[in-house]
């Protein structure tokens with residue numbers, strides 16, 4: 707399912723995912739599903755405006771990992787904002803954890 711993160715933090719590429727990802731890019735319009743703007747398919751990977759293939763229903767919440775209908779194209783930037791938001795929405799651990807002030811007074 708997607709890339710596996712090894713204990714040392716490196717990412718193990720999943721060959722099936724690589725295939726599905728390529729197919730999604732080839733079959734979908736190069737438009738960001740999150741902000742609606744065109745995606746520059748020439749943008750270097752991992753830059754803010756680069757193309758990312760995103761799961762509409764996250765795999766962690768029961769979405770099909772390799773179903774093209776569950777995939778959308780997004781900017782790398784927009785996808786990151788979305789996952790940050792999801793993490794806030796669904797992180798129901800200690801509600802005060804994020805209120806800890808970032809102090810500069812040492």
Ligand SMILES: [Zn+2]
Pocket residue numbers: 738739740741742743780781784
């Ligand atoms: Zn976007």
